[in-house]
Amino acid sequence: MAGRSLFAGVELGGTKSIAVLAAGRDILERQVVATTTPDATLGALATTLERWTREHPIAGLGIASFGPIQLDAAADDHGHMLATPKPGWSHAPVAPVLTRAFPGPWALDTDVNGAALAEYDWGAGKGCRSLWYLTLGTGVGGGLVVDGRAVHGAMHPEIGHLKLRRAPGDTFAGACPFHGDCVEGLISGPALAGLFEGDPAKVGDDDPRWDHVAHTLAELVGVLLLTTSADRVLIGGGIAIARRQLLPRVRAKVLERLESYLPFVTPSSVDRIIAAPALGADAGPLGAVALAIRAAERTP
Structure with missing residues (x-):
């Protein structure tokens, strides 16, 4: 040393x-x-x-x-x-x-702001001007870095408490004590335990309820791309790391929902724009x- x-x-x-x-x-x-x-x-x-x-x-x-x-x-x-x-x-x-x-x-x-800075400095955000780091775990959070600085305002971003369009057929009431079926209320760890009525780690990838999770996450990513035009959105946290099958589903749903409106989000670029963190x-x-x-x- x-x-x-x-x-x-x-x-x-x-x-x-x-x-x-x-x-x-x-x-x-x-x-x-x-x-x-x-x-x-x-x-x-x-x-x-x-x-x-x-x-x-x-x-x-x-x-x-x-x-x-x-x-x-x-x-x-x-x-x-x-x-x-x-x-x-x-x-x-x-x-x-x-x-x-x-x-x-x-x-x-x-x-999440810290993780975004680490990925910007040393990981999957190198070479980007702006990136989001999302974490799916006990809660759902997001950190935005622009030109090497974490973005703050009156406080910090609280994107986990956005209420977005629900997946057709998704009737889960949500688990957030503040907002019910906000993003965190739908896809955080405690929310998934409620959705699956038990330990989500024991639920197979083919369970159709994972499609509802991918829908909510894709809605969130689409909103972030539309509002901030970030170069990259990294999806981390324990749930995302454990469920690698979510990432390709989210990419496909983002492309479907944006309907070619954002010229930088295309079938050939989406794997680079929506990615896993390099630092794990x-x-x-x-x-x-x-x-x-x-x-x-x-x-x-």
């Missing part, structure tokens, strides 16, 4: 959380903890970060968290979770706990590292 700047990152996920110590994109150490209560989860991650801080000179810390989370540095609750469907996590002090013993620069963003399951933790590197670069 001599001569290489070290960075620490935390990917806070809905089911598990990962702390990493890295030199660039090379992960040197990794600590995985279950995401249970805020006190237990954040406390375990903070203990790991404090140990690394004692043992190494760390140039920057990045926190890539599930949301919604307060990203406005001027807000009194900066770094705190906002109202979230995850039980017990609303208003949890994510950044205050994780940065309590870190003396250097740090940055906070959503897990490491897109999330490397997203935290990408945030840490940017935090260090912004500090004189």
Whole structure:
């Protein structure tokens, strides 16, 4: 590790959380903890970060968290979770706990914005000007990067709570406690458990209900392409990684729904535009590292 700047990152996920110590994109150490209560989860991650801080000179810390989370540095609750469907996590002090013993620069963003930055820097987004990273897991989220910067506004994108056209014959009520049959309410992990009335991992790819999932995902991708004209949409997360058959179905449905309206989305380009992340399951933790590197670069 001599001569290489070290960075620490935390990917806070809905089911598990990962702390990493890295030199660039090379992960040197990794600590995985279950995401249970805020006190237990954040406390375990903070203990790991404090140990690394004692043992190494760390140039920057990045926190890539599930949301919604307060990203406005001027807000009194900066770094705190906002109202979230995850039980017990609303208003949890994510950044205050994780940065309590870190003396250097740090940055906070959503897990999907972090993953989008990692794919932009090192993965399937290299060479793109703009890209979306979508994650299908405990929740459904999306991060947009344009010219190397994650897009923020009043907060961060919450594309998982869009309500879009339902598939014909899809009568599932949805599982989102806020919006019922929004995208997250239809195709997140808890939603799929409701749709399939059990563990979706035990359901075969030929089950017709997967076509409803592909329809919802294609509706979402089509909306993102129409509204942002992104160069690429990467579909990651545990569900997408486990169900590779979804990606070709989504591509076909996007082509069908757009009906040649977008000249850059064609049968010959759609495989490149709608793709899997190149970094796989490491897109999330490397997203935290990408945030840490940017935090260090912004500090004189």
